[in-house]
Amino acid sequence: MKPALSYACKDYPGMEACPGHFVAETEGELWKLMELHATIAHEEDPGAWSAEDRAYIGTLIKS
Numbered sequence: 001m002k003p004a005l006s007y008a009c010k011d012y013p014g015m016e017a018c019p020g021h022f023v024a025e026t027e028g029e030l031w032k033l034m035e036l037h038a039t040i041a042h043e044e045d046p047g048a049w050s051a052e053d054r055a056y057i058g059t060l061i062k063s
């Protein structure tokens with residue numbers, strides 16, 4: 001198995017109560033999972049995330 005990338009929604013400020021946790025082999029797949037989660041669980045529009053938002057979220061991805 002290759003090293004996996006993971007993202008825990010609770011690491012994002014204000015999302016401490018969210019149990020969402022995602023693991024994927026590639027960053028591209030992980031972002032898709034995170035965007036789907038944000039859309040369904042938090043009713044967010046990932047298309048509206050700024051480059052700064054994405055850069056910050058990127059720092060929360062663990063390998």
Ligand SMILES: [Zn+2]
Binds near residue numbers: 018
């Ligand atoms: Zn969440």
